[in-house]
Amino acid sequence: MQDKTSTISHADVESAYARWAPIYDLVFTATMKPGRRAGAAAINALATTREIQLLDVGVGTGLELPMFSPHVKITGIDLSEPMLNVARKRVLREGLGNVLSLQAMDAMALTFADESFDAVVAPYVLTVVPDARRTLDEMARVVKKGGEIVLVNHIGAERGMMAKLEAWLGQRAAALGWRPEFPWAIIGDWLAQRPDIVLAERRKLPPLDLFTLIRLKRL
């Protein structure tokens, strides 16, 4: 199932990430590290005085997993088994005892009960799923009242050369496995319909302000 603006299907995601899995860490560790660190810092700030239960949506190869404090107890999900297999090896290799489970699951149809987690994190995922609004609905459903949803994303340029480049790349979204032209309005319009969720922070991140940290709070 896809939203009206997406050109990515589940099959595209599965085939793109089966191709990316063996080389993902080589290509995407450095550039996206500041975003993962910022996302993890926002989550760790919720766990300074207590343990929290975190859902990591689209955990991929688990590059962000070592960045969470031991007080953060993590359940990770992803659609791609080849990506999850890399993450499972990382957990064993690095002895990440706070990772409780890594499961194959669709972010658009989570099997967890309502209000199961203190926080949800999704670094670099919303531009990848076929339906971002439905994914946001699911994250909001499983987070407890008072909890946070922390997103890291590339938000598409609205005008200029960058917007043109993103529109051109957007025609190749299915092969790439993500949407370079993702507009803020997808999140903004969703928020406008959700009086129970507020925007707590929206901050540009390095490198070159390419990515944005977004913190949403469930009232």
Ligand SMILES: C[S@@+](CC[C@H](N)C(=O)[O-])C[C@H]1O[C@@H](n2cnc3c(N)ncnc32)[C@H](O)[C@@H]1O
């Ligand atoms: C760009 S990667 C980000 C991985 C990781 N969070 C990181 O920071 O490197 C996006 C991940 O989202 C996963 N994904 C895409 N659509 C999904 C869906 N509907 N349900 C669960 N995971 C999905 C992909 O398989 C991929 O592992």
